[in-house]
Amino acid sequence: QVQLKESGPGLVQPSQTLSLTCTVSGFSLTSYNVHWVRQPTGKGLEWMGVIWTGGSTDYNSALKSRLSISRDTSKSQVFLKMNSLQTEDIATYYCARGLTTEGIDDFDYWGQGVMVTVSS
Amino acid sequence: DIQMTQSPPSLSASLGETVSIECRASEDIYSNLAWYQQKSGKSPQLLIYYASSLQDGVPSRFSGSGSGTQYSLKISGMQPEDEGVYYCLQGSKYPYTFGAGTKLELK
Numbered sequence: 001q002v003q004l005k006e007s008g009p010g011l012v013q014p015s016q017t018l019s020l021t022c023t024v025s026g027f028s029l030t031s032y033n034v035h036w037v038r039q040p041t042g043k044g045l046e047w048m049g050v051i052w053t054g055g056s057t058d059y060n061s062a063l064k065s066r067l068s069i070s071r072d073t074s075k076s077q078v079f080l081k082m083n084s085l086q087t088e089d090i091a092t093y094y095c096a097r098g099l100t101t102e103g104i105d106d107f108d109y110w111g112q113g114v115m116v117t118v119s120s
Numbered sequence: 121d122i123q124m125t126q127s128p129p130s131l132s133a134s135l136g137e138t139v140s141i142e143c144r145a146s147e148d149i150y151s152n153l154a155w156y157q158q159k160s161g162k163s164p165q166l167l168i169y170y171a172s173s174l175q176d177g178v179p180s181r182f183s184g185s186g187s188g189t190q191y192s193l194k195i196s197g198m199q200p201e202d203e204g205v206y207y208c209l210q211g212s213k214y215p216y217t218f219g220a221g222t223k224l225e226l227k
Contacts, residue, residue: 047216104211110163
């Protein structure tokens with residue numbers, strides 16, 4: 001069945017780089033897009049970016065200068081890297097599968113999320 | 121960026137009551153709107169896509185409607201398992217943007 005699972009360090013020092021991995025199963029990264037969404041504790045959801053089936057990416061303009069999404073299709077893994085982390089980046093980070101209907105993506109499967117704290 | 125204004129921020133409903141949640145977009149989003157439910161401590165789940173299409177496996181008491189800039193989610197007959205936070209999401213333009221959420225509780 002379809003599964004997504006985020007992994008990565010739960011603690012990052014201020015100004016350092018966050019590196020997360022989304023490992024997927026039950027579908028191919030060349031057939032479905034994968035999005036990243038984050039949620040500060042007790043707050044709402046923020047779309048971060050997407051890697052398309054062809055390997056190209058789109059990012060939230062608010063994060064674009066710090067964010068990079070890539071993948072390894074042979075390992076069914078999608079990677080998120082975000083530099084210059086600050087306390088406002090403390091959040092749960094989710095990856096989600098994009099199901100394209102009527103030309104846009106809806107997120108039909110989500111990972112469990114990984115909580116990231118920024119602290120020295 | 122397209123702004124999504126969601127209302128109300130919270131509401132409390134009795135068992136069996138019909139509930140409506142609204143989202144207003146800052147510009148026409150051409151029905152490119154989805155609704156998600158997030159239960160406490162869990163990942164969001166897709167309920168409705170393209171404004172009014174019910175995702176597989178979602179109970180039929182959930183329905184969506186709207187066009188242009190105004191959209192709504194209706195729950196026809198509140199159930200205990202419907203407690204959670206509901207978010208709208210526009211996919212008409214990048215960046216995708218979520219509403220601020222509506223916390224729904226059982227009275």
